[in-house]
Amino acid sequence: MKSIEAVNHYFNRAADELELTDNMRTLLLTAKREVQVQIAVEMDNGELQTLIGYRVQHDNSRGPMKGGLRFHHEVDLDEVRSLASLMTWKTAVVNIPYGGAKGGIAVDVRKLSDRELERITRKFVDELHDIIGPDTDIPAPDMGTNAEVMAWIMNQHNKYHGFNPGVVTGKPMDHYGIPGREEATGRGVGILSLKMVGRLGHRPQTTRVAIQGFGNVGSHAARFLYEADCQVVAVSDISGGYFCAEGINIPEAIQYANEHKRQLEGFPGADKITNEELLELDVELLMPAALGGVITAENAPRIRAPLIVEAANAPVRPDADEMLTERGVTILPDILANAGGVTVSYFEWAQNRQFYSWNLDRVRQELERVMTVAFEEVWELARERDVSLRTAAFMLGIGRVGRATVLAGIT
Ligand code: NAD
Numbered sequence: 250m251k252s253i254e255a256v257n258h259y260f261n262r263a264a265d266e267l268e269l270t271d272n273m274r275t276l277l278l279t280a281k282r283e284v285q286v287q288i289a290v291e292m293d294n295g296e297l298q299t300l301i302g303y304r305v306q307h308d309n310s311r312g313p314m315k316g317g318l319r320f321h322h323e324v325d326l327d328e329v330r331s332l333a334s335l336m337t338w339k340t341a342v343v344n345i346p347y348g349g350a351k352g353g354i355a356v357d358v359r360k361l362s363d364r365e366l367e368r369i370t371r372k373f374v375d376e377l378h379d380i381i382g383p384d385t386d387i388p389a390p391d392m393g394t395n396a397e398v399m400a401w402i403m404n405q406h407n408k409y410h411g412f413n414p415g416v417v418t419g420k421p422m423d424h425y426g427i428p429g430r431e432e433a434t435g436r437g438v439g440i441l442s443l444k445m446v447g448r449l450g451h452r453p454q455t456t457r458v459a460i461q462g463f464g465n466v467g468s469h470a471a472r473f474l475y476e477a478d479c480q481v482v483a484v485s486d487i488s489g490g491y492f493c494a495e496g497i498n499i500p501e502a503i504q505y506a507n508e509h510k511r512q513l514e515g516f517p518g519a520d521k522i523t524n525e526e527l528l529e530l531d532v533e534l535l536m537p538a539a540l541g542g543v544i545t546a547e548n549a550p551r552i553r554a555p556l557i558v559e560a561a562n563a564p565v566r567p568d569a570d571e572m573l574t575e576r577g578v579t580i581l582p583d584i585l586a587n588a589g590g591v592t593v594s595y596f597e598w599a600q601n602r603q604f605y606s607w608n609l610d611r612v613r614q615e616l617e618r619v620m621t622v623a624f625e626e627v628w629e630l631a632r633e634r635d636v637s638l639r640t641a642a643f644m645l646g647i648g649r650v651g652r653a654t655v656l657a658g659i660t
Pocket of ligand 1: 390391392393394434461462463464465466467485486487488524538539540541560561562587588590591
């Protein structure tokens with residue numbers, strides 16, 4: 250099943266509950282615009298490289314389109330399409346005034362120098378500057394991109410359209426960014442994980458956690474849960490998994506990764522396991538926070554965690570989702586769980602427009618408020634309609650986008 254088919258599957262399950270007509274489904278599922286561009290750059294060694302970049306603008310009925318930029322060698326149009334659609338439902342679930350979009354370049358960033366990364370980013374903006382902007386489509390970081398990349402995007406866009414920091418979010422703190430943006434997705438995931446732990450009758454102190462992915466999202470979620478007294482017994486990254494039955498010292502692991510090119514290879518505070526073994530550990534909470542599609546019909550029967558929190562986008566395939574739900578595993582879906590990043594991006598964008606800054610405490614408070622309201626709405630709807638949290642989250646998002654679309658008038 251392609252990634253977009255997986256998202257559409259979840260959409261249709263919720264659309265059935267909402268009794269949406271076929272015509273309305275087609276309208277809501279069809280992207281507004283899909284762009285593929287050529288990015289021709291000279292590498293440091295003088296060789297010419299031609300890359301492919303994408304921007305899919307899925308929906309703008311509730312506001313400017315919003316979504317990350319992924320630089321990863323596996324990026325393709327199918328993946329970008331599915332992630333753009335997820336953004337539409339995600340911004341609607343947390344009820345911020347945005348639509349959905351996503352972009353990416355098929356490139357292995359690990360093989361690029363900083364100068365090459367900058368040239369590629371600026372070239373991408375040269376190709377796209379007319380269709381992105383603070384009132385139309387606002388990119389943000391995702392896998393393989395960071396605050397520095399966002400600063401280059403702002404600078405390059407401003408050369409064409411004049412000064413406007415609101416064209417992109419996730420910028421560096423010293424360059425129109427907001428405190429707390431970098432931690433926001435992981436922190437939001439952590440806040441909702443603790444709520445789920447409580448709802449399922451566990452206490453943090455007796456909750457063992459396994460986290461796949463130790464990048465921006467995984468490491469911040471790990472720190473939040475560690476500080477909340479959970480036992481984070483396993484973490485992993487592209488170099489493999491790291492397990493310690495007594496709980497990993499997460500601040501030490503973060504420091505180690507920071508000192509070793511953001512990787513845990515050789516981390517002394519844990520035993521080495523594989524990424525596959527991590528997913529199958531005997532823990533109370535499993536958190537995929539790296540790639541999509543890692544929990545499949547093949548490994549689902551071996552998953553032992555009663556609770557999965559989707560920190561990554563689309564980590565559970567639909568067939569696995571069905572098998573796990575049947576077995577009574579609770580899944581907190583991506584469009585709710587990892588919405589903290591786009592929420593704080595919204596705060597950053599709003600402040601860029603007002604030239605006014607909040608401090609970190611205020612950002613954290615507002616993040617918690619927005620995430621909590623969305624969580625309670627999804628939880629209540631799931632109980633009321635006797636559906637999974639994923640279906641309830643999609644129902645909430647589709648309802649909001651559908652109403653905005655109809656209210657705007659379709660002629
Ligand atoms: P990142 O690039 O900072 O980190 C990715 C992590 O995954 C790294 O630790 C990397 O080593 C690891 N990884 C890569 N390939 C792997 C593999 N094959 N097996 C195991 N681990 C692997 O990315 P991120 O920003 O933390 O994003 C992680 C996920 O969260 C993605 O699915 C992304 O779409 C999603 N997400 C991110 C944000 C955000 O604000 N950054 C917001 C919402 C959702």
